[in-house]
Amino acid sequence: MSGQPRICTSCGQRSTNSAADAVCTACGAPLRAMTRMEALFDRWFGPSAASVSECYHRHRQLTELLWSRDGRGQEYYNILRPGISYSKFLQRVTDIICQGVRDGWVELRIPPVPVPDDAAYGIEFKDPDRFAAELTAAFAAPDAQRGKRPRGG
Numbered sequence: 624m625s626g627q628p629r630i631c632t633s634c635g636q637r638s639t640n641s642a643a644d645a646v647c648t649a650c651g652a653p654l655r656a657m658t659r660m661e662a663l664f665d666r667w668f669g670p671s672a673a674s675v676s677e678c679y680h681r682h683r684q685l686t687e688l689l690w691s692r693d694g695r696g697q698e699y700y701n702i703l704r705p706g707i708s709y710s711k712f713l714q715r716v717t718d719i720i721c722q723g724v725r726d727g728w729v730e731l732r733i734p735p736v737p738v739p740d741d742a743a744y745g746i747e748f749k750d751p752d753r754f755a756a757e758l759t760a761a762f763a764a765p766d767a768q769r770g771k772r773p774r775g776g
């Protein structure tokens with residue numbers, strides 16, 4: 624049967640190569656068809672690309688909501704007038720926020736379990752000037768950027 628997941632007879636690496644003479648890309652040993660049990664096990668406990676990206680997407684959505692809620696997203700958009708669609712703007716600023724979290728100048732407050740109270744969720748700008756500088760650098764018109772002071776690392 625073609626398209627059936629196969630498994631290396633030696634090291635256990637998974638393969639989707641359905642050619643009869645295909646060998647393991649990791650160790651070169653022959654492949655065999657996976658048993659239904661092995662396939663089921665992989666489905667439940669193996670890494671799933673779909674579920675990883677789903678969590679990533681939801682996490683990003685929550686991050687986006689935290690900085691843009693209460694009309695702030697629209698407010699920044701109106702001030703900066705970035706010349707891109709609002710949804711692109713949301714994505715770009717969310718990227719900046721994520722970088723800020725990595726660098727430590729933004730902190731997201733997310734409770735360990737979901738609670739039905741928006742006040743439990745928050746975002747804190749440890750360095751608001753840095754956020755303003757990042758937004759300006761990302762969206763300001765070339766004219767406005769010319770007079771900008773260089774910022775130190």
Ligand SMILES: [Zn+2]
Pocket residue numbers: 631632633634635636647648649650651652
């Ligand atoms: Zn192998």
